[in-house]
Amino acid sequence: MINKYRGLFSKFLVVVLLLLAVTFGGKVHAADFETNYNVVYRLSQMGDGLNSSVNFNISIKNLRSDVYVDRFSISFPKSFSISNLRSSDDNGEISPTVESNGSKTKIEMKFNNPNIGKDSTNNFYLNFDQTNLFNVNGNVWEVILPVIENRGDSPYKVTVVLPEGDGTKKISIAKPVPDTIAGREIVWNNPKTRTIYAVFGNNQLYELNLTYNLKNTGLTPVSTEIALPPDSLYQKIYVNSLSQKPTKVYQDEDGNFLAVYNLLPRETKVIAADITVELFSQARDEVIPAIRNLFELQKKYLLNSQKFWEIKSLDKIQALQTPRDIYSYVTSTLNYSYERVTKDNVRLGAEKILQTPNVAVCMEFTDLFVAAAREKGIYAREIEGYGASSDPQLRPLSLSSDVLHAWPEFYDEEIDLWRPVDPTWENTSGIDYFDSFDLNHIVFAIHGKKSDYPLPAGMYKVENSKDIEVTAVTDRPEDKKEIALQKMSLSDKISDKNEYVGRFFVTNSGSSYAWEIPVEIIGSSINVANGKTNILSLAPGESREITFKYRAGESKKNQPAGIKIYVAGDNLYESRLTIFPYVLDIGLKIVGGLILITGAFLIVRRGRLR
Secondary structure: OOEEOOOOOOOOOEEEEEEEEEOOOOOOOHHHEEEEEEEEEEEEEEOOEEEEEEEEEEEEEEOOOOEEEEEEEEEEEOOOOEEEEEEEEOOEEEOOEEEEEOOEEEEEEEOOOOOOOOOOEEEEEEEEEEOOOEEEEOOEEEEEEEOEOOOOOOOEEEEEEOOOOOOOOOEEEEEOOOOEEEOOEEEEEOOOOOEEEEEEOOEEEEEEEEEEEEEOOOOOOEEEEEEEOOOEOOEEEEEEEEOOOOOEEEEOOOOOEEEEEEEOOOOEEEEEEEEEEEEEOOOOOOOHHHHHHHHHHHOOOOOOOEOOEOOOOHHHHOOOOOHHHHHHHHHHHOOEOHHHHOOOOOOOHHHHHHHOHHHEOHHHHHHHHHHHHHHOOOOEEEEEEEEOOOOHHHOOOOOOOOEEEEEEEEEEOOOOEEEEOOHHHHHHHOOOOOOOOOOOEEEEEEEOOOOOOOOOOOOOOOOOOOOEEEEEEOOOOOOOOOEEEEEEEOOOEEEOOOEEEEEEEEEEOOOEOEEEEEEEEEEEOEEEEOOEEEEEEEOOOOEEEEEEEEEEOOOOOOOOEEEEEEEOOEEEEEEEEEEEOHHHHHHHHHHHHHHHHHHHHHHHHHHHHO
């Protein structure tokens, strides 16, 4: 069973607590004060990482004469390392009190001599350094900023100031979208989300070292297949090496990249795959036509109910109509169970998780979304893969296990493309994973036709071994492009009357997918039927058979007959053909037949004479 991913980030929160001192009796309300929050994060490069200097400037205006602010506290999760803490108010420095309580660190400051009276203002300043709000991850910078909650309608401004001299990093993903970007400053005014998330850089590279343990426990030979990470709308793969060459490579209807291996009785094989994955913030233009063509073939099963994708309690989803409705319902109805992550989980499926919504992990978030979407006539499927995170708590739970993640995709018919969403990570992190995605989701397997097949990498185990290693890298490997023609079947001598069938295989011998491959067969003094075709895609090592019919055309004097084969515009094959008259062909066949009959007669006669 997949040991599912516990989420991208710990559920973190910045809590602002105002402790009020009342000079007159009576009940105090939030409307008694007007608070203005201005937070600035200044980035600076520190070796291979980023350091952030954080400045909180909080202005509190008294709206009553009988109430004033006496002290202020702010709490952070312990995972946020704080150093060089300094605090002050308008009257000078403040010595903060720092307490650790459970999973949080609390900083409390008492004002020196707060201003009192209606319309008076007290300003509070908090400065510190943090090293883990901004993460350098391979080719990108990731920014994860907690947002002050329970602040009501108070003005709230968040500014990120990028390091000087680095103009190469442009913001590619932002949740929510910033209000202004000017030079090195990015500003969010009054963000409504629980978390601000931004990515600088358009692509991310990961090196995968995957191990597939195969074992035939039977007494007869078998064939088995493994799922390698496929190309997708936002993902490009480079196969650097496979420790053993597969018998066959093919893509199924869902677009999975499958490699077949033969196993003898009682045989064990360990397949090691070294693969680089490149993730993109925008859909890949070269993939879009094939994705749309493939979807037309997939539509026949993408609304079917499946094991784990059935809902009997239809009254609970009756009001849902759109993908956003379903997404919001899933994120608000289910609660992520951190306890289940450490156990060997049984996949509950959509119906069961509706009965026990507080024990969900990413499998159930995904199953409920897919089941509800299909019930409402929205094409949807499950993706199983890996969620990359810089938080060490969210890495594999032990050295002998692998942490995988699942998320859904739905087909957005307005843009005619698949859209990935992640209700699990929104539930745990507060980051919007509906309107945009990220560069952390690596696709291992696509489940559209079946809810539980093929198995993703990390699930081919004979023991409790660690079979997935993922590392963010900065260098793109060589993109080896090579298309070859194999197993050519073509007669080099033909008559001027008969029709012949030719066949060959187009093989991708390169390290990455080939997309939209035109194949053209051109005859010289030869008429070719079905001479043009287009291959939507070829995975590395995959072959596609091409057949065509040909016959002799009207030959011109001194013009040789032949056939040329072009693949993606390159002339990969050229053959000369000899054309002889049909009468001669018949004559040769008759003569050949007579020779065979005569030979047979002589052999029989010689046997009788003996």
